[in-house]
Amino acid sequence: MAFEVSYNLENEQQFWDELDDIVSTRCHGHEHELIDNALRSFLNVTTNYKSEYLQTDRSVAECVYRLLQGDLFNAHKEYVRRQIVYCLLQEDDNPTLHIVAAFLLFDGRNNENDVTFEMMQAEGVFPRLVELIRTPSVQEDTRLHQMLLELMYESSRIQRLSWEDLMSVDDTFVLYLLEIIEGISDDVDDPYHYPVIRVLLVLNEQYLVASTTQQAKGRAGVTNRIIKALSSHGTTYKIFGCNLILLLNRESETSLQLLILKVLYLLFGNPTTAEYFYTNDLHVLIDVILRNLVDLPADSPAVNALRHTYLRVLYPILSNSQISKPPHYKRGRIYEILHVLVNSGNHFAPVDETTQRLVTRCIAVPWLQPASPDSSSVSDSNGHASATQSPISNGPEHVIGNGQKELARRTLGMSVQSGGESSTSVLEVAAHTEKPGVQTPSRGRGMGR
Template sequence: MSLVMEDELGIVYVVETAQQFWSELEDIINVKGVPTLQELDSTLKRWLSLCATYHEQYLQSPLQLEHACGLLLDSELFAFHSERMMDNLVETIQSNTDPHNQFMAYSVFLCYGTRRPDVYKSTKRWRPLVPLLMDHVLVDIDAEDETGLYGGHVEEGPVIEVKLRTLSVRLLYEMCRWQKLSQTDLRVFDDSFVDHLFDLVEQTRDAPDETFNHLVIKFIVSLNEQFMVASVSEGPSSSIQDSNNRVLRVLVRRLGTTKTFGENMIHMLNRAERSPDDLCMQLLVLKLIYLIFTTKGTSEYFYTNDLCVLVDVFLREVVDLDDDSESLRHTYLRVLHPLLTRTQLRDVPYKRPQIKYSLESLVRNEDIRDINATTRRLVERCLSGDWCVGLRKADVVSPPASDGGGISVSRSHLGVPTTAQHHQHHGGLKSSRSVENMRATERRGSEISIAGAKAPMAAQVRKGTADSLDTSTFARKNHYAASDTASEAAVARSTVRKDLRKDKDIRSVPSSPVLMEEFGGEGQFLRHKDSVRQRREPPAPPKRRKPPAIPVRTGPHGTTYTTIQSSSPSPLSNHF
């Protein structure tokens, strides 16, 4: 059954196809000649009536609706008479109670505001519309119709009340985002209305389309921004109940029933992109989160797992944001300090080394790039928290031990493991006779190395000769070896001494503690020498084979005459 539309001039429209609808729409806005102001007003009303009648059939998708509004905004009506047309839209919304007609008028408002955001800054124009928009938000809708703006069944689509509610929330959000409201203007948003907004967030948490849920959250955080700005002139309040910030006041009263609101705020931050709308949303959400962290009674509003996700978001955004978003980075840093010091994370060490490294990277390499003074101040504030004290103490390394000449005896710069690290590395081996032998040798070598490092003067008295090696060192270490390896240790000691006397290059090694450490310590050097002596000799390389014979010619009876390739003269022999 085709719908019939009759305008105020008595013209009847019967549209049966989409092509016919778009043709009629273009004919209406195609004004010929020099129209009067009354004709322009009548043209706008006919366009609204035609779209209001057939929008459920031919303007079901957002792209179709945006295209229809774009045709109107590109026409002569808005090209030369935009102010008059906007006043006519406001008058139509106030006088016409048809929800379909109001939906189309609000849609034109939204598209025009997308092109010219300054339209949202007109307080005089928006003040009469705010109560009407709030009425659409407060309408009770059945759960069966909670399908979002363009969700639901393809045949029917969402009811007009659902469309109007979603569109009204979006317009209110845009208005709060672009203009500054006074305390008088904010009185219309009372506690019951803010409480209803939190209810909408909880009611739509399981909706398949999360657009409306996130849109309500954006409106709430934009209202919080308006209350914060309006309360700056009045000074800080003594308590939350006395505060004029109705968003925070209602949130405190609903701490146990608004968990979806906090979860989805973090979810929106995590999925935010670099678009202008998302950058603004991040600023608004972070300001409310900062207020929650710094207010007594709400600092532990979020779950611990959600706080860990928030830390991951901060680590990514603080580093990835470009220089054009420096103010947003500063907001992240301002919120990071109470996040780590006033929430559950003050007792949960989650990714603290990564946080410290990311913060320090923001103020690093100041000799080759300019560091913002605010960035430096905020980073220092974050690093001054109790969570970072232990990490900074761990970074303070005590100076390495050195001999009398001031030369370090540490071997870490050579990449050689220390004696303690060597013992720790072999501590997990299974017990066996050969392993005990290795441990006994390691203990003897480590004691010689330690003795050389602690007593450099004793090594100088012995004049650095290998013949004067103190045998008491080995005697003191015998009690560390197992009883079943005593005889093997004695054989090893005698072998080491013989090798030291025979080898002239090694005799000068233990003369200085520094050289002992450079070679890995006297005990470790001797152990290396002993291990090389017991290694099996490598096999001899294979002998070169004679090259195969190459046939050169064939005799008359099939006899093949060959010659050795190596005996033939080289082609280069004629050149020398």
């Protein structure tokens, strides 16, 4: 989209006045040439004066929202969107990329029908975003880089990526994102944390869904490059895991909790990453999971799906992580909470069959067994039950163990045979989703705490 108009604006007020004039342009019928000229003028003004009047994220947002609310866009939404998408696909100028990426991000977030992100998907924008994010000149512009990461996340969590989209992500790209997290300050409130981590979360989600879909059709699965990278380089990229726990601890949006839990599910189900987390961080993770399980209110389909996912993550933690080795962390407390979850005599609503089955599977982990049938609530001051373990049958646990090995191979993109509890769990975990923005109900918030 070439620039044809030049401006000489003397102050910030003239800048905003000029923008208001441009976005108020009225083009009747299908006068595409007039629309194009107006869009060129908009990009010309915003990019030429970006360093003077658009120095903050808030000012860029204000600029974009004036276009979104103006007559030019509202009379020709589809055409303007498509022209902006084409601009993102073709332009290499950083200021221009910043404005068009901001437009697509804010327009997509505001659009309940997801037409913006669907258009981006149809026009093949995802590989272009991968290309731009790894471009050195873009990486030097932190604000633009962050904007493109946010655009990738928002557009990718709404709909499924194509095979070509997934193939545009290679090991180098994933390792680059993990390196960014390692280099960021330890402050999880750093605005750079969220965009990078959430891109990795949504990529894992896309790999999980694509793999289970391919497996259901009897085809070779897709290599999950997130799990692959952490399998090979986990000791180098520990901060990513620390941040997952911090985010799960404070995240109230259900969709993001599910994205985090799906990564954890695959990490603990894979023998090469089952002990990826530091032991102290693992203890914090267990505390967070137990608290959230107790905090979830009475049953509803959405709450049950989240509760089931927490329980599916808890099982491989208990079975495969370093907590399965002495000294066991809060053995008595874990057993007690699991018992409460399936005890209909307390304040919980009647338990659904899936919750009962998943809790029973967790309780059956050998090291979690109490010393005797009536010692489930007995523990020492550290929450540890008696060291004596009761024997359990090897039948179901043996099948589940094999399933975990199959899951590990599947996440690395290897062909395996489906079947068993593990295969069902993978499919159910992959299927659990929630619309962006929906908050997780909380028993604690309901009591006003």
